[in-house]
Amino acid sequence: MTVEPTAAPGGLAGRFRRGLWLSLLNTLLSRIGTFVMGIVLARLLVPEEFGLYATALVVQGLLLAFNDFGAATAVVRRSGDVRPMLPTAWTISVVGGAIAFVACALSAPALSTALGSPHATEIVRFLAINVLLDGFACVPGAMLSRELAQARRLVADLTGTVVNLAVTGVLAFLGAGAWALAIGHVSGTAVVVVLLFVLSKHWPRLGFSSEYFKEVGGYGISVVASSLLLMLAQSVPQMVTGSVLGATALGFFYLASNVSNWPVSIVSGTVERVALAVFARARDNGTDLDRASGGVMGLVGVAVLPGGVALALLAGPLVELVYGHQWVPAALVLSGLAIAAIGRVFADMALNLLLAVGAPLSSALIQLSWLVALVPTTVAAAHAWGLAGIGWAQAVVALFVAVPVHLWGLRRVGVGIMSLVRGILPSLLSAVVVAVGLVLIRVFSTSPLLSVALGGVFTAAVIAYGWFRFRHTLDSALLPTG
Template sequence: MSEVVEDSPGAEGALSGRFKVGLRFSLINTVFSRLATFAVGVLLARLLAPEQFGLYTTALVVQTLLLTFNDFGTATALVRHKGDVRPMLPTVWTISVGGASIVYLLCLVTAPALAAGLGSPQAADLVRILSINVLLDGFAAVPGALLTRNLRQARRLVADIAGLVINLVLTATLAATGFGAWALVIGHVSGTAVVTLLLLIVTKQLPRFGLKRRHVVEVAKYGGAVVVSSVVMVLLQYAPQTITGRMLGATALGFFYLASNVSSWPASVITTTVERVGLATFSRARDSGVDLDRAASAVIGMVAMAVLPGGAALALLAPQIVELVYGDKWAPAAPVLAGLAVATIARVLADLVFNLMITAGSALSSVLVQVIWLVALVPTAIFATARWGLVGMGWAVAAVACLVALPVHAWGLWRAGVHVPALLRGLAVPLLATVVVVAALLATALVLSHSLLYLVAGLLITAAVVAAGWVGGRDRLSAALDAPAEI
């Protein structure tokens, strides 16, 4: 017997309360995951050579690209759907599991070509094994989407933490016994298997297959746009890594991977937290008659309050972080990290804009703005890498993100009928907070010359500014999410 929890609008109180509860558990999930992954990442950086990280990165790039379209947008269609989702479950199960199976089989056959295309032909077997996650994700898509739809992040937390523990314990143990890049692959697949099983258990879901035309059309309309957009976003994320591997080799790719991983720390904590509640919250706000412009401005402002100061601080503290955390052999990653930290800010805002545009029913515009971003990024990255090497790559990504991506996304929102000035007003306080953090860190650098003291002081300053901004914005968020739209 399956269970689908369909909450009524008042089942757990006002939308702002449901959003905050979902956000809280999602944040706990994300922070725990990042801290644990960080700890093991430091251990692996000292156990493995940069070349081993480069091989694993090749397999991870392939897996991530495949995962973007492997459920064919069924999860997004479920979260966004108006009304009872039970009639459409057989259709979305068929699309997600069937699509995942096809993608997995294709990956098994094409793994050598995919690995060679990324500059690491010796990673073909790693690609094959890691792609098992693609198949598992097909079974996890529906139960995961049902939890996201109803903002049930407490249940999701149980599954994700259990999978993470299995992943990290296996990875660390195997790496310490000499398994190299295979330690990362085996740990990752094992952890995903545990998460998938637990998601099926906590939602009491079993796959039920069937197809209905109206539900296929709905998935194609919104899920199809999400798939294309997700593929473009993955290309945006991994095109620089692919170019680095092809032009500079596996060792440079290892440095770039480390810098990319570290640059995502503050941003990914927020974006991973919000992506599990963002689309669901915007959709429920739409269904409840809430002023979507006002709600979006408040949510984006709260997210930016963490991302903008955090990204700026990470760019300034990059040399100290790499030196003190990872060791001198990873020093070439520091200049790249500074550029990628700036670029990651734009990625977080773009993710929220994407959810808002899907809610507003403007799927085509959401794809178009990301394609423009990608078209600008690739030639710029190639030119900068040929001219300035690894450092040029990092700052090329930052320049395109700030000078192309942000203006184009604002244009996309305008096309979707969203009141852009209202959203920009939501960014005023976060931008001011960022200026305060940058000024404080530059002043602190003049006083403290010791790397560790400067790093600790910088982190404390940034945390204090972000915390003050979040506390000050709570009432505005509640008012925005619970206020009906003006007629």
């Protein structure tokens, strides 16, 4: 199966928008289900149980960063007929997943203890099954992304989410504690993998070619390094919280981290499924990537910047209203995490652009500089200010280290800074409008419910206006040059 050629100049923009809307629907439905289940679980489980599960997720995330050794990225970005590469990509991803699974099973006690939750050892081992399953999902998922076939991806992901939530809810109600979350997660992943096989019409077919192994491996080493460093940067606050403040504080952090990702992960999860494929196809079509990156990032920023600012300003009333009084400490860290998440979305976009132009090593060096700044800042803030310090340490590093360094990396591969600034300027103005409006709402509101309701409606209105006002700029941004 190969990518359909873009028949008209505006064809890629149209396919991007269709893929974006379907991917957005996918993400929204998944997040709504997770949000509702989170409310239920917060009243069935105690913070320590969330902390045990969060420890296992950190380990899983680190393993997922490198278990396919860049095979998925190589499949998505490759020009021309990708079918001869697939057997080698299957072998790399499946063997990589198996190696990561065994490594986790053996190191689970040490990893759990290092993260401050030694009782999470068995949950870590069980959740590592997802890493093994992900090795089988790599090629069919990459082919759907390459083809911008988000309708089929929606079916697989949504079915998996339903299974995950159903199993988790039943087991939590029966008193399974943190195991309910782990078993539900693995069950949902297994369903997604089977559906990806069926919907992509790509079944496991192992093979080996030294030519393609060198192509995937040579490119994959830098991709893996970049992804692993990015995952470490995202996992540092959880690691520090668990090791310095304990499992209960990690439970509060886990809840705050989930909430901070609502507006940002909706956009990030939506764009992640289509961004690399669009940038790669734009490259193949002769589109000016300087112009394309400004258009795509500008459109994404219309939602990310106002949404992140709104969540930071409404953190206190939102946590109290939705989760109850026992979770109020989570609001201390939420505001900073909401601001940091904005920088993370633009970092993900920059990563996809660097991968599309074949500069993964530059991305790896960028992620390394982010990590080097983040570790000491987070540790110092945790000791000095506790949970709140951890949240704002992420915001400071994201805004004053990660964003400037990513801009430098893009400039090195020929993406002009002024193009990006022009692209995101409407987003910055929208964020200022939201900030002023929400400050006034907080001043005059009389209850958490009123603050959240009015603030949510106002923010949604600003985002909707920005989207419809600037959505057509993408057509000219993705036009081929010449």
